[in-house]
Amino acid sequence: MPGFLSFVRDQYATLELPRPSTNISDATYIVTGANTGLGYECAKHLFQMGAGRIIIAVRSRAKGEAALATIRRETGRQSVGEVWDLDLSSLDSVEEFSKRIQQLDRLDALIENAGVAMGKFQTLEGMEMSLYINVLSTMLLALRALPKLQESAHKFGIRPNLVIVSSNTALDDNIRLSADQIDGDVFDTLSTAKVFDVMTQYPRSKLLEIYAVRQLASLFPVSESGVTINAVNPGMCYSELDRNGNFRLRLLMAIMRALLARSTEKGSRNLVQAAFAGSDSHGSYFSECRAKNEDLPTWITDKDGKRVQEHIWADLLKRLESTGHGVDIASLRAKK
Numbered sequence: 001m002p003g004f005l006s007f008v009r010d011q012y013a014t015l016e017l018p019r020p021s022t023n024i025s026d027a028t029y030i031v032t033g034a035n036t037g038l039g040y041e042c043a044k045h046l047f048q049m050g051a052g053r054i055i056i057a058v059r060s061r062a063k064g065e066a067a068l069a070t071i072r073r074e075t076g077r078q079s080v081g082e083v084w085d086l087d088l089s090s091l092d093s094v095e096e097f098s099k100r101i102q103q104l105d106r107l108d109a110l111i112e113n114a115g116v117a118m119g120k121f122q123t124l125e126g127m128e129m130s131l132y133i134n135v136l137s138t139m140l141l142a143l144r145a146l147p148k149l150q151e152s153a154h155k156f157g158i159r160p161n162l163v164i165v166s167s168n169t170a171l172d173d174n175i176r177l178s179a180d181q182i183d184g185d186v187f188d189t190l191s192t193a194k195v196f197d198v199m200t201q202y203p204r205s206k207l208l209e210i211y212a213v214r215q216l217a218s219l220f221p222v223s224e225s226g227v228t229i230n231a232v233n234p235g236m237c238y239s240e241l242d243r244n245g246n247f248r249l250r251l252l253m254a255i256m257r258a259l260l261a262r263s264t265e266k267g268s269r270n271l272v273q274a275a276f277a278g279s280d281s282h283g284s285y286f287s288e289c290r291a292k293n294e295d296l297p298t299w300i301t302d303k304d305g306k307r308v309q310e311h312i313w314a315d316l317l318k319r320l321e322s323t324g325h326g327v328d329i330a331s332l333r334a335k336k
């Protein structure tokens with residue numbers, strides 16, 4: 001992981017919005033967790049950039065409608081935007097949402113931003129909550145959306161993007177997972193009250209996301225799928241992310257934010273950049289509005305890291321299968 005001084009410098013980096021090379025008035029974008037924070041700001045940018053169809057995916061319809069009304073008022077685009085229900089704490093909800101995605105004419109980018117940082121140990125179907133929401137559900141949605149993204153690429157001759165919002169906290173050497181540490185199922189290993197630590201669980205969930213994105217990108221090269229897949233770090237921002245946190249986490253976040261945080265508007269520019277990233281960035285870690293793979297520690301990218309990545313991926317697919325939400329990667333790859 002880049003050192004503390006690099007982190008401080010990065011927090012003050014100039015963050016630019018992309019200038020799409022094509023007219024996006026026909027394009028469709030989905031942003032999850034768009035009722036607040038980074039997702040809200042990302043959706044608002046898409047409104048301001050002139051995107052044709054913008055879907056705000058939320059777990060609370062009331063919050064989603066309120067966010068949409070504010071964005072419409074602030075951007076003056078009264079007839080644009082829609083709110084779709086998505087609760088990542090339910091794989092059935094992910095499936096329902098995915099069925100709606102398949103009915104879209106086209107999908108130019110899915111920005112998977114929704115996520116949680118848990119302040120206490122809680123499980124869902126035997127899996128620790130932040131792993132369930134940030135990794136299992138998030139990756140199920142990615143896999144279910146891929147056919148529509150691939151179809152859009154081939155039907156409209158476009159280069160759609162799949163963006164998973166991760167975090168630079170995932171790159172900390174202290175949360176490293178080595179192959180021998182995760183001998184068994186990684187989700188079981190990280191889903192015990194004994195292992196749960198409020199300071200490491202969230203970064204670990206974000207680390208698993210990075211591994212999963214890298215594996216997904218390697219299974220679906222752009223040359224075949226037409227879809228550019230990236231993980232993105234928005235940087236440390238003022239938001240409600242620590243709302244479930246305990247006193248220790250909230251205090252630490254309050255101090256760090258007071259000194260270094262950027263606004264969610266600034267941070268969200270990273271999400272927008274990744275949503276328009278060119279295919280040469282496929283499989284990258286985005287940060288400071290560019291593909292910044294040099295920030296990834298070698299323990300993620302080396303041979304041992306690759307083994308961990310494959311292990312995590314296998315456990316993810318196994319878990320989806322055992323919960324009745326299996327994914328057939330081979331037939332997904334064959335779909336164009």
Ligand SMILES: NC(=O)c1ccc[n+]([C@@H]2O[C@H](COP(=O)([O-])OP(=O)(O)OC[C@H]3O[C@@H](n4cnc5c(N)ncnc54)[C@H](OP(=O)(O)O)[C@@H]3O)[C@@H](O)[C@H]2O)c1
Binds near residue numbers: 114168
């Ligand atoms: N803020 C930072 O410093 C920072 C840094 C690095 C990465 N990130 C990442 O950026 C993303 C957005 O975070 P944020 O800072 O904007 O946090 P936030 O203000 O707490 O927003 C999180 C969003 O996720 C939604 N969400 C939470 N659980 C959900 C569920 N079960 N189903 C559907 N939606 C759910 C929330 O909906 P409700 O409002 O209904 O709860 C909210 O819309 C997260 O993935 C986070 O890990 C943030």
